[in-house]
Amino acid sequence: MKSELAEMALDQKRTILDDETPETVPVPHALVPHLDEIAILLDIDGTLLDLMPTPREVWVPPGLSETLNRLTERTSGALALVSGRSLNDIDLIFAPDVFRAVAGHGAEMRLSVDSEADDVHAPPLDKELKRRLAAIAKLSPGILLEDKGYSLALHYRLAPHAERAIYESVSLIRADLPNAPIEVLPGKFVCEIKHSGFTKASGVRELMKHEPFSGRRPLFIGDDVTDETVFAIMPDMDGLAFSVGRRAMGVNGHFDAPSDVRAFLARLLDPR
Numbered sequence: 001m002k003s004e005l006a007e008m009a010l011d012q013k014r015t016i017l018d019d020e021t022p023e024t025v026p027v028p029h030a031l032v033p034h035l036d037e038i039a040i041l042l043d044i045d046g047t048l049l050d051l052m053p054t055p056r057e058v059w060v061p062p063g064l065s066e067t068l069n070r071l072t073e074r075t076s077g078a079l080a081l082v083s084g085r086s087l088n089d090i091d092l093i094f095a096p097d098v099f100r101a102v103a104g105h106g107a108e109m110r111l112s113v114d115s116e117a118d119d120v121h122a123p124p125l126d127k128e129l130k131r132r133l134a135a136i137a138k139l140s141p142g143i144l145l146e147d148k149g150y151s152l153a154l155h156y157r158l159a160p161h162a163e164r165a166i167y168e169s170v171s172l173i174r175a176d177l178p179n180a181p182i183e184v185l186p187g188k189f190v191c192e193i194k195h196s197g198f199t200k201a202s203g204v205r206e207l208m209k210h211e212p213f214s215g216r217r218p219l220f221i222g223d224d225v226t227d228e229t230v231f232a233i234m235p236d237m238d239g240l241a242f243s244v245g246r247r248a249m250g251v252n253g254h255f256d257a258p259s260d261v262r263a264f265l266a267r268l269l270d271p272r
C-alpha cells in the first residue's frame with residue numbers, strides 16, 4: 001500500500017515532467033493582443049524570478065517592478081501575480097510594491113491594491129494535519145519545511161535523495177486520513193500538500209469575473225506543474241498560455257528562462 005501510493009505519486013510527477021520536448025517555439029510577438037484588451041497573469045517563481053536553492057533566496061532583479069507597475073497602468077490594473085506563495089510572502093518579495101494577485105494556489109485573492117480589507121482568504125490547513133506533515137522534514141537534513149498557511153511545502157532541492165521517502169510518508173498520512181480534503185502537488189524539488197478545494201485555475205477563473213479583469217483576454221505565463229491547470233482553462237477564455245523552461249501541453253509558445261519572460265514584458269511596453 002505504502003509504496004504503491006508513493007509509486008503513483010511519482011509516476012504522476014514523471015508523466016508531467018517527462019513531457020519535455022527539446023524544440024524551441026519562441027513566443028510570437030504578433031500573437032499578443034493590444035494592452036487595452038489583455039489581462040496579464042504571471043506566476044512568480046521560475047517565471048518572473050529565477051529559481052534559487054531555497055524559496056527565501058529569490059530576489060527581484062532591477063527594473064522588473066517598474067515594468068510590472070507600468071504594465072499595470074497600461075492595462076488599467078489588469079495585471080495579477082498567480083502564485084503558490086501567500087499574499088504576505090508575495091508582498092515581502094516585491095515590497096514596497098503591491099500587486100493584484102491570486103495567491104496560495106487560489107486560496108487567497110487580491111482584487112484591489114487600495115485596501116487590504118478586500119483581500120479574500122480561505123481557511124488555513126488543519127493544524128493536526130500540518131503537524132504530521134511537518135514531521136516529514138525530519139527524514140533528512142536539507143528538507144526545508146515551508147508553512148504557507150493554506151498549504152505546506154516540503155522542499156528537497158538540497159536533499160534530492162529524499163524524494164521517494166517524502167512521497168511515501170505523505171502517502172501514508174493520506175491513507176490514514178482518506179477523507180481529508182487535501183491533495184499533493186508535485187513540483188520542482190518540492191512536494192506541496194494543499195486543500196483540494198481550490199487551485200490556481202479556480203482562482204484565475206474567479207479573478208477574471210471581476211473588474212478590471214473581466215472582458216479581457218487573459219495572457220498567462222507559468223513554469224511548473226501547478227500552472228498546467230491554468231494553461232488548460234485559457235482556451236475557455238480566449239486566452240493565451242506560455243510556459244517557461246519547457247514546452248508544456250497546450251501552450252501557445254514558450255520561453256527558455258525567466259530572463260526571457262522579463263525581456264518580453266519590457267518589450268510589451270515598448271514594442272520597437
Ligand SMILES: [Mg+2]
Binds near residue numbers: 043
Ligand atoms: Mg513557478
